[in-house]
Amino acid sequence: MDPWVDSYAQRAQGLTTSAIRALFSVAARPEVVSLAGGMPYVSALDSDQFADIAARVVREQGAVALQYGSGQGDQMLREQILEISGLVGVRSHPDDVVVTAGSQMGLDLVTKIFCDPGDTVIVESPSYVGALGVFRSYQCNIVHVAMDEQGLDPQSLREELSENSRVKFIYTIPSFHNPAGLTQSYERRKEILAIAQAFNVPILEDDPYGLLGFEGEPPKAIRSLDDQSVIYLGSFSKIIASGLRVGWVIAPHGVREKLVLAAEAATLCPSNFSQLVVSRYLAEQPWQQQIKVFQELYRVRRDALLQSMQALMPLDVTWTVPQGGFYSWLTLPQQLNATNMLPRAISSMVAYVPGTGFFADGQGAQNLRLSYCYPDPARIEEGVRRLSGVIEAELELVDTFGVNGDSGPSAGSAHTHIPRSDLV
Amino acid sequence: MDPWVDSYAQRAQGLTTSAIRALFSVAARPEVVSLAGGMPYVSALDSDQFADIAARVVREQGAVALQYGSGQGDQMLREQILEISGLVGVRSHPDDVVVTAGSQMGLDLVTKIFCDPGDTVIVESPSYVGALGVFRSYQCNIVHVAMDEQGLDPQSLREELSENSRVKFIYTIPSFHNPAGLTQSYERRKEILAIAQAFNVPILEDDPYGLLGFEGEPPKAIRSLDDQSVIYLGSFSKIIASGLRVGWVIAPHGVREKLVLAAEAATLCPSNFSQLVVSRYLAEQPWQQQIKVFQELYRVRRDALLQSMQALMPLDVTWTVPQGGFYSWLTLPQQLNATNMLPRAISSMVAYVPGTGFFADGQGAQNLRLSYCYPDPARIEEGVRRLSGVIEAELELVDTFGVNGDSGPSAGSAHTHIPRSDLV
Numbered sequence: 001m002d003p004w005v006d007s008y009a010q011r012a013q014g015l016t017t018s019a020i021r022a023l024f025s026v027a028a029r030p031e032v033v034s035l036a037g038g039m040p041y042v043s044a045l046d047s048d049q050f051a052d053i054a055a056r057v058v059r060e061q062g063a064v065a066l067q068y069g070s071g072q073g074d075q076m077l078r079e080q081i082l083e084i085s086g087l088v089g090v091r092s093h094p095d096d097v098v099v100t101a102g103s104q105m106g107l108d109l110v111t112k113i114f115c116d117p118g119d120t121v122i123v124e125s126p127s128y129v130g131a132l133g134v135f136r137s138y139q140c141n142i143v144h145v146a147m148d149e150q151g152l153d154p155q156s157l158r159e160e161l162s163e164n165s166r167v168k169f170i171y172t173i174p175s176f177h178n179p180a181g182l183t184q185s186y187e188r189r190k191e192i193l194a195i196a197q198a199f200n201v202p203i204l205e206d207d208p209y210g211l212l213g214f215e216g217e218p219p220k221a222i223r224s225l226d227d228q229s230v231i232y233l234g235s236f237s238k239i240i241a242s243g244l245r246v247g248w249v250i251a252p253h254g255v256r257e258k259l260v261l262a263a264e265a266a267t268l269c270p271s272n273f274s275q276l277v278v279s280r281y282l283a284e285q286p287w288q289q290q291i292k293v294f295q296e297l298y299r300v301r302r303d304a305l306l307q308s309m310q311a312l313m314p315l316d317v318t319w320t321v322p323q324g325g326f327y328s329w330l331t332l333p334q335q336l337n338a339t340n341m342l343p344r345a346i347s348s349m350v351a352y353v354p355g356t357g358f359f360a361d362g363q364g365a366q367n368l369r370l371s372y373c374y375p376d377p378a379r380i381e382e383g384v385r386r387l388s389g390v391i392e393a394e395l396e397l398v399d400t401f402g403v404n405g406d407s408g409p410s411a412g413s414a415h416t417h418i419p420r421s422d423l424v
Numbered sequence: 425m426d427p428w429v430d431s432y433a434q435r436a437q438g439l440t441t442s443a444i445r446a447l448f449s450v451a452a453r454p455e456v457v458s459l460a461g462g463m464p465y466v467s468a469l470d471s472d473q474f475a476d477i478a479a480r481v482v483r484e485q486g487a488v489a490l491q492y493g494s495g496q497g498d499q500m501l502r503e504q505i506l507e508i509s510g511l512v513g514v515r516s517h518p519d520d521v522v523v524t525a526g527s528q529m530g531l532d533l534v535t536k537i538f539c540d541p542g543d544t545v546i547v548e549s550p551s552y553v554g555a556l557g558v559f560r561s562y563q564c565n566i567v568h569v570a571m572d573e574q575g576l577d578p579q580s581l582r583e584e585l586s587e588n589s590r591v592k593f594i595y596t597i598p599s600f601h602n603p604a605g606l607t608q609s610y611e612r613r614k615e616i617l618a619i620a621q622a623f624n625v626p627i628l629e630d631d632p633y634g635l636l637g638f639e640g641e642p643p644k645a646i647r648s649l650d651d652q653s654v655i656y657l658g659s660f661s662k663i664i665a666s667g668l669r670v671g672w673v674i675a676p677h678g679v680r681e682k683l684v685l686a687a688e689a690a691t692l693c694p695s696n697f698s699q700l701v702v703s704r705y706l707a708e709q710p711w712q713q714q715i716k717v718f719q720e721l722y723r724v725r726r727d728a729l730l731q732s733m734q735a736l737m738p739l740d741v742t743w744t745v746p747q748g749g750f751y752s753w754l755t756l757p758q759q760l761n762a763t764n765m766l767p768r769a770i771s772s773m774v775a776y777v778p779g780t781g782f783f784a785d786g787q788g789a790q791n792l793r794l795s796y797c798y799p800d801p802a803r804i805e806e807g808v809r810r811l812s813g814v815i816e817a818e819l820e821l822v823d824t825f826g827v828n829g830d831s832g833p834s835a836g837s838a839h840t841h842i843p844r845s846d847l848v
Binding site: 001002003004005007008009010011012015016037039040042043045047048050051052054055056057058059062063064065066067068069101102104105108112113114115116119130133134136137138168202228237241242243244245252253254255257258261262264265266267268269270271272273274277 | 425426427428429431432433434435436439440461463464466467469471472474475476478479480481482483486487488489490491492493525526528529532536537538539540543554557558560561562592626652661665666667668669676677678679681682685686688689690691692693694695696697698701
């Protein structure tokens with residue numbers, strides 16, 4: 001019994017744990033093939049080099065590395081961030097870059113400065129579960145807009161913007177979408193931007209995977225087309241290492257000013273220690289080459305996933321074919337429910353994230369997200385084999401008894417809270 | 425001109441920069457003796473040892489250190505945190521510890537889960553400027569309660585609790601207060617707690633300096649007296665290194681549950697890299713001995729400050745005598761205004777923090793905070809010499825012209841926004 005149960009803010013009402021969360025701690029056992037978490041494969045880094053950098057940062061810059069720093073982030077790192085963002089066409093000034101403790105914090109701060117309770121945020125269908133958590137925590141009205149194979153659907157976007165008057169921003173992951181595995185074409189990006197401009201609503205562009213495409217040049221960011229209407233979120237989590245917790249926001253000048261003040265209230269300043277390690281890594285190491293290593297690694301794993309699904313999945317299961325990033329999005333036959341199926345999957349030693357977590361409105365019961373970033377190809381194939389078996393068994397159960405196993409832990413819940421570290 | 429000026433949330437209205445902020449960037453010049461910032465003297469750490477620890481964490485635990493981790497924080501570190509908190513009498517279970525990116529983030533999360541706009545938070549007079557920034561950012565009603573030499577005044581506290589119906593918590597820094605330099609006696613702590621219990625309002629106890637006392641045993645935390653009514657904030661910033669951004673919250677079970685979910689929404693998880701470096705430092709290094717080194721270092725600097733003030737300050741200036749921590753709180757003669765005096769002080773190459781920043785209600789015009797943690801004793805003496813000269817010149821000006829220099833940059837502003845990293 002919590003003695004403070006009546007003292008919490010309204011925004012904390014949604015902060016409750018779920019049975020799903022408990023399932024995920026079981027899923028962390030090594031015998032379970034986890035296709036759930038979006039953990040980058042950091043073992044592909046040269047840890048000796050990295051250890052040497054960390055040591056030299058402390059030895060040679062200790063008085064700075066171990067001290068409080070600027071609320072906006074290290075000046076040199078902000079310049080290096082622009083070099084990286086330049087690869088997706090983003091041009092800016094270091095003054096308009098804010099370093100954050102991971103790009104999740106950027107999401108939180110942008111929402112905090114823009115959204116009063118009841119304000120609307122437009123998101124894709126499905127959308128990143130960690131973003132939905134932030135929007136809920138500021139009591140936003142979350143409106144999902146449909147996607148087609150090119151990403152956010154322009155006609156649906158226009159309709160929702162016409163119908164909702166307090167839309168504070170459009171949240172989109174245009175490249176290698178989490179969880180949908182889709183990428184907006186260049187034409188689509190221009191169209192989405194034109195709509196946002198016409199309705200005078202900013203775009204919050206989340207781009208953690210933009211440099212992790214499997215072929216050709218990285219897609220140009222929407223931010224490369226308009227520096228006044230787009231707030232851009234970037235991250236070192238997937239191109240260097242998630243454990244450092246260093247991300248960034250590139251924002252129009254006025255927004256940046258508020259973001260820095262909000263960031264100072266939230267954490268005083270980002271870690272100089274982490275920042276200087278990242279900065280020195282970028283200055284000394286062939287980081288573009290390392291990104292190529294990651295691209296190739298993830299491409300091979302993506303192929304392993306797609307090939308095993310092609311070979312093993314029941315006929316009625318469909319999925320998206322990602323051109324980069326970490327995820328494929330599956331649609332189960334209509335009679336199945338991915339949330340209800342999860343306990344059985346975990347009993348069969350395979351884990352995924354059920355689709356309902358990526359929606360605020362109860363959609364996604366037929367969907368699930370598979371990640372191919374962390375397990376090696378043989379484990380991925382074994383995971384798909386187990387999952388295919390579970391789906392087949394479910395289909396048989398339904399055929400025999402005409403039920404879809406509604407005894408699951410959180411059937412119909414639109415607020416599936418899962419440990420966030422499994423869901424990036 | 426900010427195109428989004430009409431789009432921000434109400435809570436962002438208070439996020440504006442001030443002339444004071446610009447002054448502080450001037451004050452960062454090396455020729456200025458800064459008695460403003462609360463930067464711990466991290467150069468007292470053995471940086472070779474620290475460098476070696478950082479390198480071994482990456483080399484031997486890289487797959488964990490560079491990866492996402494638990495939203496609540498590393499399990500072993502949470503156990504070590506309890507060992508440290510035990511020194512101020514706090515007993516708890518590792519399950520009720522939440523690791524944060526500095527204890528500022530703990531402040532932010534507690535406020536986020538407890539406070540709706542308009543809810544009241546009771547704070548000391550004066551209070552930590554970074555806490556006031558957080559409370560403002562969640563649109564709290566900030567009510568100051570008087571302090572005497574023993575800290576928070578019981579009678580005033582009782583009155584404010586009687587008069588305000590939506591008090592969400594009492595925020596207090598009982599040991600080596602920032603900025604007041606005062607410490608609550610054990611009797612006073614029991615009295616404050618009894619009042620909080622009687623009104624059924626939790627205490628938010630902020631204790632970054634608790635282990636940095638100059639004599640005797642560290643003061644027992646209020647949390648040591650009641651584990652259901654007190655939320656305890658701790659930090660490694662002052663006992664190890666602020667640049668790591670690692671702090672913690674110890675909370676009653678129900679509060680802890682909400683805090684973890686709020687922390688995951690805010691940053692997904694604290695940095696494993698920083699956490700494992702702290703954890704290994706605590707496991708391998710004589711950290712209690714290092715705390716003694718810090719205590720002795722700061723005691724010598726405190727003495728340098730007090731002795732030079734005794735020798736040099738005009739008669740009508742008074743100050744508190746801290747028994748630990750980083751700060752002394754000065755009161756100027758009635759006819760002077762510390763905010764208006766600041767530009768003249770900076771011209772004379774000495775910086776302090778004007779008192780108004782530590783109040784939400786316009787008090788503090790006659791006050792200023794001096795920090796002795798960072799400059800060496802000779803610099804402290806030189807700083808006091810310069811400041812005494814400035815105060816004397818101001819007094820002469822007032823005596824001659826009967827004005828108190830109201831041409832200052834933000835006279836009368838109760839919302840003095842100063843770069844937070846100068847104000848910890």
